[in-house]
Amino acid sequence: MDRLQLPQTERSPLVDFDFDRQRLYLEGESYPEDAAAFFGPLIAALDRYLERLRAEPPASPLIVDLRLAYFNSSSAKAFMNIFQRLEAAACDGIEVRVNWHYQTDDETMMEFGEDFREDFQAARFELCVFD
Amino acid sequence: MSIHDLEPQETYSLYAHEESVIRQAESMLGKLDDVANGVRVLAQAYREGYRETVRLVRISDRMQEELHAANRTLLDQAADLQQLNEVLHKEIERREALEHELRRIASLDELTGTHTRRHVLELGEHEQRRRARHGHDLALLMVDLDHFKRVNDGFGHAAGDQVLRDFGFLLRSCLRKGDIAGRFGGEEFLAILPETDLATARSIAERLCDRVRENRTLWKDQSLAVTVSIGLVTLHGEESLDKAIARADQALYLAKRAGRDRVMVGTEPDVDD
Numbered sequence: 001m002d003r004l005q006l007p008q009t010e011r012s013p014l015v016d017f018d019f020d021r022q023r024l025y026l027e028g029e030s031y032p033e034d035a036a037a038f039f040g041p042l043i044a045a046l047d048r049y050l051e052r053l054r055a056e057p058p059a060s061p062l063i064v065d066l067r068l069a070y071f072n073s074s075s076a077k078a079f080m081n082i083f084q085r086l087e088a089a090a091c092d093g094i095e096v097r098v099n100w101h102y103q104t105d106d107e108t109m110m111e112f113g114e115d116f117r118e119d120f121q122a123a124r125f126e127l128c129v130f131d
Numbered sequence: 132m133s134i135h136d137l138e139p140q141e142t143y144s145l146y147a148h149e150e151s152v153i154r155q156a157e158s159m160l161g162k163l164d165d166v167a168n169g170v171r172v173l174a175q176a177y178r179e180g181y182r183e184t185v186r187l188v189r190i191s192d193r194m195q196e197e198l199h200a201a202n203r204t205l206l207d208q209a210a211d212l213q214q215l216n217e218v219l220h221k222e223i224e225r226r227e228a229l230e231h232e233l234r235r236i237a238s239l240d241e242l243t244g245t246h247t248r249r250h251v252l253e254l255g256e257h258e259q260r261r262r263a264r265h266g267h268d269l270a271l272l273m274v275d276l277d278h279f280k281r282v283n284d285g286f287g288h289a290a291g292d293q294v295l296r297d298f299g300f301l302l303r304s305c306l307r308k309g310d311i312a313g314r315f316g317g318e319e320f321l322a323i324l325p326e327t328d329l330a331t332a333r334s335i336a337e338r339l340c341d342r343v344r345e346n347r348t349l350w351k352d353q354s355l356a357v358t359v360s361i362g363l364v365t366l367h368g369e370e371s372l373d374k375a376i377a378r379a380d381q382a383l384y385l386a387k388r389a390g391r392d393r394v395m396v397g398t399e400p401d402v403d404d
Contacts (some may be wrong), residue, residue, distance in 0.1 A: 031196055070199060073191040 001052065004045055012038055013068065019049050022058060027067040035074030043081055050089045061095035062086075067102075067130075068109065076112075083119055090122035098125045240314040242292055243299025251313020251321055252372070258311070258325045259372045270332030272322035273362040273379035274302065274339070277391040279318040282355060290350045294357055297348045305339040321376065329365045329396065336361045336394040344392060360386035364397035374400060 001019035008014035013028035024046075032038040053062065064086065071079070083098070090096040100116065102109035110127065117125040144150065238250035246254065255271075262269040276298060283291040295318065302312050302320060311323040324332050340359060347354040362382030366375045382397035389395065 031192065031199065035192075072195045072199075073188045077188060 001045075001049055004042070015042060017042070017045060017049075022060060022062045024062070024064045026065070029069050030071035030075035032075070035072075035078055039075070039078035039081070043078070043085070046082060046085055050085060050094070053089065053094050054092055057094055061097045062089075064096070064098045066098070066100050069103070069106070079116070080119070083116060087120055087123050096123035098123060099128050100125065101128045101130055104129055104131050240299075242295055243314050243320075244303060245299050245320065246311065246313035248313060248315050251311060251315070251323065254311045254313075255321070255323050255372050258323055259366065261325070262366055263369060267326045268328045269366045270324040270327045270329065271364050271366070271375050271379045272324065272332065272336050273315070273376065273383045274320040274322060274359050275383055275387070276318040277358045277360055277387075279357065282357065286350055286353070286355065290355065293350055294348045294355055297346060298343065298357070298359070301342050301346060302339065305335060305342060307335075321379075329363070332363055332365065333394060333396065336363050340392065340394055358392035360391045361394045362386055362397055363394055367400050370400055
């Protein structure tokens with residue numbers, strides 16, 4: 001599958017879905033004018049990708065890195081959509097690791113990470129602090 | 132009319148089972164409608180709840196955006212303030228340095244390295260108050276270079292300045308730590324000797340006289356010699372600094388009159404003073 005890359009903007013995060021290397025990455029702030037328009041294609045691509053992984057389970061884990069400084073409620077809803085899909089894939093036997101990166105002292109992002117972590121059983125969700 | 136109305140309980144019906152199945156089925160039909168209605172209500176409630184969620188998320192997005200923008204403005208303003216603060220701090224430091232320098236200039240005579248007239252008087256007032264409280268001795272020396280005009284006229288003002296510079300050094304080196312020296316006028320100096328009795332002050336004044344007399348100021352290929360006359364007093368009772376200085380001045384005048392290059396002790400103050 002083609003790598004999906006979007007540059008970071010003021011309102012939307014940098015996107016780098018490197019499907020072949022099994023690494024998905026989001027970084028920046030997220031409060032797009034139209035969250036559905038921004039996340040829709042990403043989620044559709046993720047769905048196609050997870051179908052492919054279900055058909056041919058990979059030997060190594062799928063690693064998802066999220067490094068967000070700020071996001072709005074619609075983006076949070078989009079993240080939950082993504083997380084549900086990842087957890088479902090993990091339930092189907094695909095090894096999934098989600099790394100939630102937050103800056104030291106950013107208690108808000110840390111607490112959001114702790115919140116999201118509760119929805120994961122099969123997938124591994126880790127909080128990673130950076131300076 | 133039903134069978135129950137005729138003989139309830141006792142009459143056996145051949146079709147009791149069938150009838151009960153029908154009754155059960157009929158009552159379940161009614162329940163099916165209830166269930167269908169329930170599902171309809173549930174769907175409606177879910178639709179309303181979901182619509183509400185969508186609206187709430189939209190509202191919350193908008194509020195978050197405003198807050199985010201406000202937050203960024205605040206951060207920018209904080210950064211601006213920080214910068215302004217740094218500039219102000221630098222300005223304050225600059226002014227403090229300037230003020231320090233101004234105070235130094237105002238209190239020190241550049242040429243002789245002694246205090247200015249104003250500053251030596253301030254320090255003198257302070258010593259006078261200390262003396263009044265603790266009752267210890269306080270001596271004043273009014274020192275004047277003899278025939279200084281001749282140096283200026285004969286060798287120029289630059290030579291005069293060099294003589295004053297040398298004298299300033301001699302004066303300061305003859306005094307002890309804690310003694311105060313200031314340039315009072317052109318070639319007139321006041322020395323204040325706290326906690327010093329007349330005899331000690333006199334020996335210091337004599338030594339100053341001797342050293343000035345022995346000293347030579349080298350000017351171009353010449354060597355200039357000067358002498359000083361000194362009027363010496365110690366403060367009496369509640370005597371003010373001004374009055375003591377006036378007595379020292381009078382003693383200095385007498386020293387000049389007596390032939391210069393000497394120390395004269397001032398007369399006792401008038402009882403009336």
